[in-house]
Amino acid sequence: MQKLDLIVNDLRKDGYRITPQRVAIIDYILNTESHPTAESLHEVIQKKHPMVSLATVYKTLDLLKKKGIVQELRLAGGSRYDANVGRHVNLVCVNCGKIEDVDYDLLEEIENKVARKSKYDIVGSKFELYGYCSNCQKAGIAK
Structure with missing residues (x-):
């Protein structure tokens, strides 16, 4: 199904x-x-x-x-x-607004370290990185 x-x-x-x-x-x-x-x-x-x-x-x-x-x-x-609700990084273009998902295995490790250090029970996370996508870089928009 x-x-x-x-x-x-x-x-x-x-x-x-x-x-x-x-x-x-x-x-x-x-x-x-x-x-x-x-x-x-x-x-x-x-x-x-x-x-x-x-x-x-x-x-x-x-x-x-x-x-x-x-x-x-x-x-x-x-x-x-x-709709990708699994662990991943969102790459966000600060110029055109394009968003890409990138799987990143180390996110679980980061969550575990933060949980140990803070004594929090981590139930989820969102991780975003901002920059210029390849199209905007090619167009000379990135600084």
Whole structure:
């Protein structure tokens, strides 16, 4: 069974309405690497589902956050959404806003060291690095 089907079945089992618009939103967020905003996600979904409202997109994203299916990245330009909820680094271009995920095994080691030193029970982390993506560097925008 595909991840989309598992999520839809789980939501249905929990009593949430499963509409074609909601399925399209979930499918898109699971299959994109672009870290969309709610507004850009709305634009994409509207092409196939013209009646979908921005409120539906926000409600679905909130539900997916609550279920641990997506994480919200609160950046200077607004919130972006990421279906990669595993341990990783988000590389954020300070010029064009592009976000890339990079798996980094040492994050677990960092969390463990911080937990030992601080006596905290670490339950999650977000790690972002800011710089200029390769396209902006090629365009001569990076300093």
